[in-house]
Amino acid sequence: MTIEFEIPKPIAQQQYVLKTVADNMMRPHSRYFDENEHEIPWDYITFMHQAMKASGAGSLAPKSDKKADPNKPKRPPIGYQMLAHMLEIISWGDAGMYLVTPGGGLGAAAVQSAGNDEQKKKFLARFMGDKPTFAAMCMTEAGAGSDTSTIRSTAVLDEETNEWVLNGEKIFVTAGDKSLTEYEQSGKGFVVVWATIDPEAGRAGMRSFVVEAGTPGIKVEKMEHKLGIRSSDTVTIVMQDCRVPFENILGKPTVEKTTKGFKGAMATFDATRPLVAAIGVGVARSAVEFVKEKLAEEGIEIRYGIARNRLTAIERDVIDMEIMLRSSWLMILKAVWMADNKKHNALESSMSKVKAGDIGTKITQKAVEMMGPLGYSREFLLEKWFRDAKITDIYEGTGQINRLVVARNLLGYRGSQLR
Numbered sequence: 001m002t003i004e005f006e007i008p009k010p011i012a013q014q015q016y017v018l019k020t021v022a023d024n025m026m027r028p029h030s031r032y033f034d035e036n037e038h039e040i041p042w043d044y045i046t047f048m049h050q051a052m053k054a055s056g057a058g059s060l061a062p063k064s065d066k067k068a069d070p071n072k073p074k075r076p077p078i079g080y081q082m083l084a085h086m087l088e089i090i091s092w093g094d095a096g097m098y099l100v101t102p103g104g105g106l107g108a109a110a111v112q113s114a115g116n117d118e119q120k121k122k123f124l125a126r127f128m129g130d131k132p133t134f135a136a137m138c139m140t141e142a143g144a145g146s147d148t149s150t151i152r153s154t155a156v157l158d159e160e161t162n163e164w165v166l167n168g169e170k171i172f173v174t175a176g177d178k179s180l181t182e183y184e185q186s187g188k189g190f191v192v193v194w195a196t197i198d199p200e201a202g203r204a205g206m207r208s209f210v211v212e213a214g215t216p217g218i219k220v221e222k223m224e225h226k227l228g229i230r231s232s233d234t235v236t237i238v239m240q241d242c243r244v245p246f247e248n249i250l251g252k253p254t255v256e257k258t259t260k261g262f263k264g265a266m267a268t269f270d271a272t273r274p275l276v277a278a279i280g281v282g283v284a285r286s287a288v289e290f291v292k293e294k295l296a297e298e299g300i301e302i303r304y305g306i307a308r309n310r311l312t313a314i315e316r317d318v319i320d321m322e323i324m325l326r327s328s329w330l331m332i333l334k335a336v337w338m339a340d341n342k343k344h345n346a347l348e349s350s351m352s353k354v355k356a357g358d359i360g361t362k363i364t365q366k367a368v369e370m371m372g373p374l375g376y377s378r379e380f381l382l383e384k385w386f387r388d389a390k391i392t393d394i395y396e397g398t399g400q401i402n403r404l405v406v407a408r409n410l411l412g413y414r415g416s417q418l419r
Contacts, residue, residue: 005333008078011085017051018086022093027381030094033231034384038223040178041097041231042185049102049132080271080336084278088329091282095388098279099232102186103127105175106272106396107135110192110208113268114250123210126187133187134178137268138170138237139194145398149203149415153195153239157246157253164209164249166195166217166242174395176235177220180213189213193239198255208250217242228387273349273396274335277356280392281329284360287367287385288321294371317370324359331355347409350402357393357402364389 007015025044033041090098104111104127111123127133144150153168170176170193179189190212198205211218222236246253292302295314302318303311311319331352338345364386368375375382393399408418 004076007085008081011078011082014055014082015085015089017055018089018093021048021051022090026090026093026097030097030381030384031378033094033097035230037225037230038177038233039231041100044097045100045102045132046185052103053128077340080275080339081333083275084332084336087275087278088282088285091279092286093282094231095279095283095385095391096229096231098282099174099229100178102132102134104135106137106268107179107190107192107210109272110137110250110268111135111210113271114208115210119210119247119250123190129187131185131187134175134189136173136175136179136189136191137194138173138176138191140170140172142169142171147401148194149206151194151196151206152199153193154199155193155195155197155207155209155249157197158243161243162246163243164246166193166209166211166239166244168193168195168239169221170237170239172224172395173235173237175233176237177223177233180211180218180220180237182213191218191237192250197253201255205255207253209244210248210250211239211242211244215242215244227390228384229391269396270344270346270349271339273353273402274332274339274345276392276396277328277332277335277352280356280360280389281325281332283385283389283392284321284325284328284356284363287364287382287389288318288325290380290382290385291318291321291367291370294374314370317366321363321366324363328352328355328359347406350397350405350409353392353397354399354402354406357399360389360392 025047029041029044033039087098090101104124108124108127111119115123123135127135139148139151141151141153143152153166153170155164155166157163158165173191176191178186179191182188190210193209193211194206195209196205197207218237218239220235221238224234224236226234295302295318300314302315304319308316331348335345335348335352338348364382367382368386371382374380375386377383397405404418407413408415411418
């Protein structure tokens with residue numbers, strides 16, 4: 001199988017619609033929602049839910065059991081590729097508002113990666129319901145950041161009621177408030193909580209549990225105030241004797257000698273890290289385009305195709321920014337193509353995340369530097385993109401931890417051998 005670089009027609013059609021949304025529903029409101037942190041842009045959310053529901057775009061819900069026509073050529077899978085293009089465009093519009101786009105997010109991706117058919121039908125189908133619905137992943141703890149094997153939240157099976165009893169605290173949960181708070185405007189969301197069913201078993205005891213909004217014993221304790229992506233909520237969640245049905249566990253309910261349960265959960269990130277990388281590329285592209293637009297207004301055009309030593313310093317800077325942008329995007333395309341074709345992509349996934357986190361920060365910082373007071377001014381969005389870009393290098397595995405993943409895969413080391 002080969003990677004096709006021509007954009008499939010369904011993705012091209014989606015791009016046209018999303019560019020219109022980014023231009024008209026995101027960019028004009030970016031500054032307002034940046035300055036009014038945690039205010040929810042319901043107009044944008046409702047519109048996107050209806051649009052996604054009508055088109056089926058971005059849905060991870062199982063398709064119908066209708067048999068395909070054997071005489072009709074089978075179209076290559078493009079689900080994750082479509083999501084990557086979608087995220088790049090709407091993050092170009094506004095990365096913070098993207099994070100309040102209704103849909104499954106990491107929570108749904110975890111169900112898709114580790115859930116059984118019944119769980120997928122039950123939890124994923126609700127994202128295409130009448131109301132916008134949210135889901136989140138609860139992983140990070142005060143003592144367990146990038147090293148998720150040190151998670152201390154527990155899940156104990158109550159054999160009398162056949163329920164899991166969850167206890168612990170999770171921090172920095174993206175979209176946790178929208179996923180757990182039962183708003184009138186939204187459907188019934190959920191969070192996927194990582195916990196151990198056997199603290200002595202290490203990674204082998206790690207499991208994920210679906211906890212639905214309205215479940216007693218789980219609550220949002222605090223909402224963070226952040227440097228960037230300020231229209232997205234990031235919260236602390238506390239579980240105190242939180243009971244969930246036995247069937248809400250993702251994976252086997254017994255401890256095995258292998259770390260299969262942990263690896264199954266980590267497969268979620270192999271699929272989603274390139275998507276986070278696409279967010280970083282979208283923000284970085286905003287900065288590059290802004291710089292070129294302002295230079296053009298001053299009569300400065302970039303002269304492509306001539307010797308580098310004949311270019312001005314500004315021209316070299318812009319070309320270097322574009323090289324970083326395009327190389328990062330190509331790495332993302334490879335990683336999502338592999339995800340669509342069910343190829344092991346842990347290496348490519350982490351590489352794309354490292355690259356995007358790096359270039360997003362470098363490009364937006366360089367853009368602010370090149371524009372001087374204009375870049376630092378709040379009159380324009382460039383300083384906001386600078387603040388928004390850094391999160392790509394932090395969440396869903398920091399740049400440092402992803403570099404470790406890359407090194408382990410390239411050198412053939414286990415986690416215990418290279419830390």
